[in-house]
Amino acid sequence: MPRTIERRGGETRDPRANHPAGRALAAGGVRQAGGRAEPGGRQAGGRQAGGWQAGGRAGGRRRAPKGYLALLGLVCVVNLVGLVMVLSASSVQAQRAYGNPWYFFERQLLWMTLGALALWAGARIDYHRLRAFSAPLMAFALLLLFAVLVPGVGLSANGSTRWLGLGSWRVQPSELAKLAIVLFAADLLTRRASHMDDIVSTFVPVMAAFGVTGVMVMMQPDMGTTLVIFTITLSLVFVAGTPMVTIGKSLLTAGVLSFLLGMVQPYRRDRLLTFLHPFKDAGNTGYQIVQSYVSLGSGGLFGRGLGSGIEKWGYLPNPYTDFIFAVIGEETGLLGTLVVVLLFAGFALLGVRAAVRAPDRFGTLLATGVTAWIVSQAVLNMGAVIGLLPVTGVPLPFVSFGGSSLVITMGAVGILASVARQER
Numbered sequence: 001m002p003r004t005i006e007r008r009g010g011e012t013r014d015p016r017a018n019h020p021a022g023r024a025l026a027a028g029g030v031r032q033a034g035g036r037a038e039p040g041g042r043q044a045g046g047r048q049a050g051g052w053q054a055g056g057r058a059g060g061r062r063r064a065p066k067g068y069l070a071l072l073g074l075v076c077v078v079n080l081v082g083l084v085m086v087l088s089a090s091s092v093q094a095q096r097a098y099g100n101p102w103y104f105f106e107r108q109l110l111w112m113t114l115g116a117l118a119l120w121a122g123a124r125i126d127y128h129r130l131r132a133f134s135a136p137l138m139a140f141a142l143l144l145l146f147a148v149l150v151p152g153v154g155l156s157a158n159g160s161t162r163w164l165g166l167g168s169w170r171v172q173p174s175e176l177a178k179l180a181i182v183l184f185a186a187d188l189l190t191r192r193a194s195h196m197d198d199i200v201s202t203f204v205p206v207m208a209a210f211g212v213t214g215v216m217v218m219m220q221p222d223m224g225t226t227l228v229i230f231t232i233t234l235s236l237v238f239v240a241g242t243p244m245v246t247i248g249k250s251l252l253t254a255g256v257l258s259f260l261l262g263m264v265q266p267y268r269r270d271r272l273l274t275f276l277h278p279f280k281d282a283g284n285t286g287y288q289i290v291q292s293y294v295s296l297g298s299g300g301l302f303g304r305g306l307g308s309g310i311e312k313w314g315y316l317p318n319p320y321t322d323f324i325f326a327v328i329g330e331e332t333g334l335l336g337t338l339v340v341v342l343l344f345a346g347f348a349l350l351g352v353r354a355a356v357r358a359p360d361r362f363g364t365l366l367a368t369g370v371t372a373w374i375v376s377q378a379v380l381n382m383g384a385v386i387g388l389l390p391v392t393g394v395p396l397p398f399v400s401f402g403g404s405s406l407v408i409t410m411g412a413v414g415i416l417a418s419v420a421r422q423e424r
Helices: 020-028 066-098 103-124 127-148 173-191 203-218 223-240 244-264 266-276 287-299 324-356 361-385 404-421
Strands: 006-008 011-013 030-033 036-039 155-157 160-166 169-171
Touching: 066 103, 066 324, 066 404, 103 404, 127 160, 127 173, 127 203, 127 361, 127 404, 160 173, 169 173, 173 203, 173 223, 173 361, 173 404, 203 223, 203 244, 223 244, 223 361, 244 266, 287 324, 287 361, 324 361, 324 404, 361 404
Parallel strands: none
Antiparallel strands: 006 011, 030 036, 155 160, 160 169
16 A cells, blocks of 8 residues: 655655654655656556666666675675585584585585575565565465474474474475565555554554464474564564554563563573573583583684684584584684674675665565564574573574575575665
8 A cells, every 4th residue: 555645835745754764764665657656666667766677678777786796795705604614513523423524515505506596586586576475475384384383294303393394305484484474574564554553454463473473483492583583573563664662562572471481491491591600500501602612712813723623523512503603713713703793794784775775665674674584693693602692593594504594594685685686
């Protein structure tokens, strides 16, 4: 539904212009096309804002925007860093378990190739076409999340049931749910842009979708992924223009629920208490975080050198998945970890740039959701490794060993690139 505008004294004015996020959306929410205003930044005759046209040239296609090229280059660099570190961090366990030190590296290379194809496809498709798939994808993701909980269908590992598949070929539906919630919320909040003050028609359905998704993910159980999905959802409703009072109440409610959920289950309670005092039980509940400290501390400024780490020889749990950042610290030192942090900071800046310069409201919300997804997950992972946050079990995007999670994340970045490619 087009955004309602008002004319006061000859001036066209957006009624939500006083909202901090609403001002950014107001700048790109309505475009002039052939003498008439059209919502969503699409111009008459099929030409899109920014000079890009599907299936042909728009009077001489201009060069790809710098933000688009920078985003693709940065993601390539982070993936290469991940590929090298997965080889280094997993070779010992791969040799012990499979007699092949290249086992996890080869699988990561395969998944990264599939992810590159997903990124390419997402970047080439006009992101506006994805709106038609938002509701079906949300329903499909919920169906898969339900299937995971069916006894005999979902696959379990380390006390959690999070996967579907056969043997070593597995898909994690909660990763697809992240993409689904981004598309669903962005589409709904775009269609109801003129009703953002009515939380029943905007905020409530988006949070209801999160609530159903979050409950199913928590039943796996996977609190880390639930927190990531909540961050995505809250970022979207904030940027869309939801009243700040409603945002504040949501944060307060989420904080209370997170604390209660963290204290109800003994293993979550142990993680929370261990996070505060890891050395009180360094040989049991605090073992993982203490070994992470040892790994990071022994790297010094420049590290021991690639492949020369000691902690991956059975001392540090999950060295090539959840705690690969600790291996980076041990083998490349403080400088190596700072490079990784700066890469994700650069991704955040490019994501915000894409959101601000998007040609329409839907593009702004898509870019916001994908950026919040990847940055929040990176913060949760690195924060847990260095002891600033409780261990949540989420991987480091693009860097940790992963299958379907890497492919879906790369596909989401492709959608972000599609928005950046059409920047105004």
